[in-house]
Amino acid sequence: MRRNTPFRFDIVGSFLRPEPLKKARADFEAGRITKEALTEAEDSAIRDLVEKQKKAGLSVITDGEFRRATWHYDFMWGFEGVGHHKTKEGIAFNGEQAMIDDTYLTGKLSVKAHPFVEHYKFVKALEDENTIAKQTIPAPAQFLKQMTIPVNLEATRNIYPDRGELIQDIAEGYKIVIRELYNAGCRNIQLDDCTWGACVDPRACQLYGVDEEGLEEIMEELLLINNLAIEGKPEDLVINTHVCRGNYHSTFFGSGAYDRVAKPLFGRENVNAYYLEFDDARSGGFQALKEVSGDKKVVLGLITTKTPELEKKEDVIARIHEAEKYIPLHRLYLSPQCGFASCEIGNKLTEEQQWAKLALVKEIAEEVWG
Numbered sequence: 001m002r003r004n005t006p007f008r009f010d011i012v013g014s015f016l017r018p019e020p021l022k023k024a025r026a027d028f029e030a031g032r033i034t035k036e037a038l039t040e041a042e043d044s045a046i047r048d049l050v051e052k053q054k055k056a057g058l059s060v061i062t063d064g065e066f067r068r069a070t071w072h073y074d075f076m077w078g079f080e081g082v083g084h085h086k087t088k089e090g091i092a093f094n095g096e097q098a099m100i101d102d103t104y105l106t107g108k109l110s111v112k113a114h115p116f117v118e119h120y121k122f123v124k125a126l127e128d129e130n131t132i133a134k135q136t137i138p139a140p141a142q143f144l145k146q147m148t149i150p151v152n153l154e155a156t157r158n159i160y161p162d163r164g165e166l167i168q169d170i171a172e173g174y175k176i177v178i179r180e181l182y183n184a185g186c187r188n189i190q191l192d193d194c195t196w197g198a199c200v201d202p203r204a205c206q207l208y209g210v211d212e213e214g215l216e217e218i219m220e221e222l223l224l225i226n227n228l229a230i231e232g233k234p235e236d237l238v239i240n241t242h243v244c245r246g247n248y249h250s251t252f253f254g255s256g257a258y259d260r261v262a263k264p265l266f267g268r269e270n271v272n273a274y275y276l277e278f279d280d281a282r283s284g285g286f287q288a289l290k291e292v293s294g295d296k297k298v299v300l301g302l303i304t305t306k307t308p309e310l311e312k313k314e315d316v317i318a319r320i321h322e323a324e325k326y327i328p329l330h331r332l333y334l335s336p337q338c339g340f341a342s343c344e345i346g347n348k349l350t351e352e353q354q355w356a357k358l359a360l361v362k363e364i365a366e367e368v369w370g
Contacts, residue, residue, distance in 0.1 A: 009057065014340055059130065087101055100248075123135075144222070145198075197256075301335055
């Protein structure tokens with residue numbers, strides 16, 4: 001089989017946590033079980049999930065992000081120089097506060113043995129002749145953004161008066177983790193990135209505290225740090241990116257078409273493919289795809305993970321052919337628009353509805369591409 005992502009029938013990566021795993025995590029946090037007992041519960045849940053992914057006909061498998069509280073912060077906590085604590089205010093999503101840990105710098109950044117490498121090895125061992133494992137991690141730009149949001153900016157400047165040094169240290173840390181993943185057998189990495197999703201929002205300048213010219217500089221910085229981290233990767237390592245507008249408990253953070261970010265993101269980011277949200281009107285049209293450079297691929301996220309209702313197959317197929325006006329069909333792929341549980345709270349649908357969504361993606365992919 002082809003060993004590289006994307007696949008015609010693909011996934012972003014996270015899945016709804018099963019109830020036994022939720023209970024084990026709650027018991028661990030309450031001090032009722034040991035870390036070893038939690039790990040056993042995670043291992044069991046991941047083995048079961050991988051079997052379900054194989055049964056669903058997927059060519060790519062993940063651990064569902066079952067060992068994480070969030071899609072991004074847990075990765076940052078694997079770096080020396082990063083601290084976190086329970087939040088009191090959370091992050092304002094559409095109609096709901098995302099109650100995820102406040103995360104910030106405590107010192108200069110470095111990486112020793114990142115736990116995600118061991119997480120990957122566990123899934124790698126569950127591959128078979130029909131499946132390959134991919135590792136999802138937040139994009140370097142996401143790391144930079146977190147450490148430079150207004151509430152963190154003063155502390156970050158105290159540690160890194162030179163922003164360029166911060167960018168270099170983040171990028172170098174990523175290079176180390178990418179190399180360790182590669183040495184563990186990983187050939188497919190996905191960078192999850194909400195920074196571009198914030199840039200397309202009408203509030204973008206307000207969110208970043210800049211004017212339009214300043215926003216252009218921010219986008220150049222996001223592009224720079226992502227490309228620095230990717231620079232020098234092995235030729236047979238595929239690195240893709242997923243661009244998200246926020247996905248917490250079926251709510252979103254940002255809205256807007258890709259047009260504003262198309263030239264730097266689609267034209268100049270050195271990735272193999274883009275997993276893109278196109279599940280509702282907030283995402284705009286497909287015109288920005290004309291900026292996708294070279295032979296890069298686009299995975300159309302046309303099936304939403306935010307609601308349980310199944311899309312109409314004919315509507316999704318029509319939208320694929322609409323996108324084909326800007327990208328040849330052989331460079332297009334299909335997936336849900338995001339994961340089903342970017343944070344452990346998960347989206348507002350059942351596990352049965354989750355698998356029904358994936359069955360629809362598979363059915364459509366087979367009809368369109370054969």
